[in-house]
Amino acid sequence: MNTSESLKATKLNLFNFKSIPTRTFWITSISFFMCFFAWFGIVPFMPDVTKDLGLTPDQKWNSIILAVTGTVFARLLIGKLCDKYGPRLCYTWLLVLGAIPVIACGLVETPLQFLICRLFIGFIGASFVITQVHTSLMFAPNIVGTANATSAGWGNLGGGANRLGMPLIAAAVVSFGVADAQAWRYSMVVAGTVCFLMGLVYYFFTQDTPEGNFKDLRAAGEEITTKKDKVGFSTVIKDYRTWILFLVYAACFGIELTVYGTMDDYLQNTFQLERVTAGNIVLSFALMNIFARTLGGYFGDMFGRLKGLRGRVLFLAFILSLEGIMLVTFSTTTSFIVGVLLLILFSLTVQMAEGATFSVVPFINKKAIGSVSGIVGAGGNVGAFLAALLLKSKSAVAEKAAIVSSQGLDDSLARAAQASAASEAVSSGYFIIGFIVVLTGLLALAIRFSTNEESIKVTNDTNFEPELIPIKAD
Template sequence: METQTKKATTLKLTDLKSMPIRTFWITSIAFFICFFAWFGIVPFMPDVVKDLGLTPDQKWNSIILAVTGTVFARLLIGKLCDKYGPRLCYTYLLVLGAIPVILLGFVQTPTQFLICRLFIGFIGASFVITQFHTSIMFAPNIVGTANATSAGWGNLGGGANRLGMPLIAAAVVSFGVADEIAWRYSMVIAGVIAMLMGVVYYFFTQDTPEGNFAQLKKEGRMPTIKKDEEGFLSVLKDYRVWILFVVYGASFGIELTVYGTMDDYLQNTFGISRSMAGNLVLSFALMNIFARTLGGFFGDRFGRLKGLRGRVLFLTMILAVEGVMLTIFSTTTSIAFGMIFLILFSLSVQMAEGATFSVVPFINKKAIGSISGIVGAGGNVGAFMAAMFLKSKSSVAETAALATNSNLGEEAMKAAQAAAASGAVSSGYFVIGGFVAVTALVTLAIKFSTADEKAVKEELKVELAYAADK
């Protein structure tokens, strides 16, 4: 069987002789490993705090630094993908990004820990390369599904580390390493795995179905923008890019924030145990296995029915559902009803993420990487802003509650603090849900020209004809 050299029109996962399908698997696994390493230290934070003597401020700062590093890396990596291709960008990101992961196992001071956390955040840019690579490997009829599935499966790395890293630590301890320093060995192992994945990426993928960027440029088969700065400037001037920037902040950014605060909220509001709350939040994260894919699938389906406008309409609808579900959840006082709306929120927010990147590849075909980078960074900016909003509301409410009940005993103070935190976060979720709903309406402003619609139809016609000939 001859190796496929054009874009894939189906997501046939067993066809490993197909370069697009092989790339899909490798880029999804690379993304998973990057997120696994990025959040790998999270399960070990109690050990890190004890080992390095971190203050509460230093602990929070490490989280903020990791997110900050990702924002800048995502903005940069998209532009680099447009210029050098995803294969080289991912190879360098994996190999160089593995270095701070490994070094984290050797830190001796809080400052060293914070510096490593900042640079580890750069591997969060892996999302942009994955979306770019699948965008140029798959035809318009299936690109949304491919993007959403690779992103969803890769995102699992951020939840799987809750189970995987402790297992690695347990294996390390079985070889005689002390429990309290097992986290160091675990991070080194995670870093080595990421570095090896970089080697795999280099040798087993290529930039496009037709070949690598360098080869295509040399043969004159790849259109280039003479003035790269002007090309990037046109991306920055495109209002649709910034709407999608906000949209991804209102979907992925809100998902990160809600799941980051949900453990405590479930305990404070419904009185469940920490272990049960943690398991519930993990189960919602695992919905990425299928929920993002659904968003991309329906984006593609609406695209076939209504063209590019159809993709935007589906994004509007699912984003509105996300906002309504979070708003309703914030008002529930019953654990049973709360779980129903939390499940619906989890499903809709992940579908909205998938639907966003069923639109991104059609904004500007010559700058998919730059646009993916900007939109991807929007997710981290949204997470940062939402987290700061909830933290400020909760801090004020908890401080007031403690001051009011300071003479009632420790148990009463803890109960008052928990109630105050619950109320503050609840009202915060309500406001955020409203913001998401408003953002949904704003997406209707995303327009495509008749020429854009025609170009997509022509591209799909060519790809389907090629697939039929095969």
Template sequence: MKTIVTTKATKLNLTNLKSIPIRTFWISAIAFFMCFFSWFGIVPFMPDVVKELGLSPDQKWNAVILAVTGTVFARLLIGKLCDKYGPRLCYTWLLILGAIPVILTGLVQTPFQFLACRLFVGFIGASFVITQVHTSLMFASNVVGTANATSAGWGNLGGGANRLGMPLIAAAVISFGVAETDAWRYAMVIAGSICFLMGIVYYFFTQDTPEGNFKELKEKGKKIPNAKKDEVGFLEAIKDYRVWILFIVYAACFGIELTVYGTMDDYLQNTFRLERITAGNIVLSFALMNIFARTLGGFFGDRFGNKKGLRGRVLFLAIILAVEGIMLSVFSTITSLTLGIFFLVAFSLSVQMAEGATFSVVPFINKRAIGSISGIVGAGGNVGAFLAAILLKSKSAIAEKIAIAESQGLSNDLIKTAQAEAAANAVSSGYLIIGFLVIVTGITALAIRFSVQDEKVARMETQQPSGKLSPANG
């Protein structure tokens, strides 16, 4: 089997659309954005869904759990498939098939149908893994962290942009004479249709590597990233202790970001007595920090890596995780709104930088199983979100029940006030516990080690003769 000279991009020149890696970067980021936009697209309409379908509180919570559960399994599976069939085909089919439950969400008539759709819609959350795999295959080690973090950050914006975008789509269809009560249904159908079209775009305008698609490279007898059999690469991945440390690390950054922002609206209202709209806008503004915060994490990961080798990437990851944990712990004790917002900004910046830094390390663990490793680590984020949500929900539920019991005989307003204070205190203590665990995770990350050969390969990749700008290099 022949070995070919790599033409991975050594620069992230975003305006060079003739470059295969840059074109792939943009298309994968947009596809990722649309997947997250559609995944969380129903959130702004949940009051309408609850009213129209008659969802109980348990069914509403189950819808959230099912969406996250579907993503965990999809991320674990999709990484392995990427190693075998290539990211181009995997993304194409994920977009086309994932569009179906999104569209069907707009057609549901019963709670069961809605819950089933939420489970399968969650599968498109695996788009993150394919995006990271594809950018890892397109960019050299000196810039891969920045490329991964930027594509992930910009794609992740879809999870926040839907708060503005989906209501705008609904308003647009209403202007065409659609009943206001049905607007959310049309909005979901439109979002799903765009995902379907993105699948077609992905198939015709991207390729697996700068040298060509996996299938074509195999037919020509050329070496591809997963040179060994897929099963061997996957087994190597699950046996590598570093993969599971990164699994925990991603649970401690992306998982915690999902949980904190999912509970932050109520926490800001209960702790600082803010209006719901004000609290929601604050949370949305922090979600929009993904425009640059993840990129910073990948950028500094690359800088540390260029100066201190792969060990430098791990060192920066450990530092930024510790900062994240400290910021969340301090925020949990703040009762001043001004100070609270300051530390919430610091937490938002550090947690998203930690996410970017995580995937500046992932591509160097095992190049024969980049997809499998990305899938396992990506799934860690959703597992972390699930566990953190269970912790906060259980603490809050117990505290609220006690507050209600102790307030019996008082007015409804006083009972609600006592319940809100109890919930705020419970979540605050939960944030403190989580912050401490994140700091411990940062220390644990230092256990990730690389061989001398790994360091040598990473250095050689940046010294490739393809540094000049070319259609393949960028």
């Protein structure tokens, strides 16, 4: 029985563009980058959007929550679709259809329309799952953790690059005579158009597996069973390890999303920084994805070679616990210099934990990689949703109390009191979240593999057979 495993890349050779796995790696990474760029593209313009649409504080928080809520459902669905139709078609349609709410966001006239667009824009966050599935199909077990982590990390850069890119697009638009107050609208239209074009690139320049596309392989008489897909998906749902990884990813990627979305204001309120300075620090945090997530995948692969699948789990538990400790410590500091150092360490560990998570995912159920990736990926957005709710509830109560207590004071003192209250509330929220992350790191140790699973030689294994790989009939 022949498989396409022999065609999988055993090295991440970034400049071998003739290689199908390498070409797929670059296209899927760039597509993921553009999805994240568009997903968070509105963030730099929120002051303009608030003024233009008259958003209330609750509506601003709700837009953040809706943006990550839509992704939960999309990620749960897209993994199964990848198992059935292949990542090429799934990514093509996600990019083409996902461009619609991005463009529509630039055309909204009411807060309700804006909130609806934010909900549906969140669907393009499912691009992460397809990226992980596609790289898992293209790279051999000895390098799959590094490939997954690098493609995801470079894609995640889109969530930070928009802080530079979207204002540059807005400046270009203004140079053509568009009013400053309306530039955010045109910028969203541009971002959506680029996503649409990437969908066409994905369709014409990638394929599902090293051997070809699912449709062509079926037409050639090769067998891709659907019964096993159903059994695999059922097994995934019942496998406790999937749900532990769901929680693990909630505790790393979910927390990164939440911290990334709230850190600007926290730094300003806590250390009295200017908005530009705080924004640049957060941008640096996001840019660490260039290497930090790759490190997590690399060390996951390394511990896998040394200690087998259990080694991958041990490293994941260690780095996740360290992430929680960094966040807890950061939440208690009042020194700006110490705070920045701790934030750097938190950024490093949270992104390494994300890479380490997806160095384990491909080995949970090799017959349903898409389904496992979808469920685990959705966990990240569930974590972001719950963490945002916690911070919103604590911050709202504290700010309202500060407003009441500062009545009669001049505006500067009232704003200072409100900022201090918000800082203390978010700080306590970070502390709670960090403690939960540490507990989740300990929970990760419960992930076990059977003797048969542990016997897999992940250095140069040629028998690693994901369900998405077509199998020729004997």
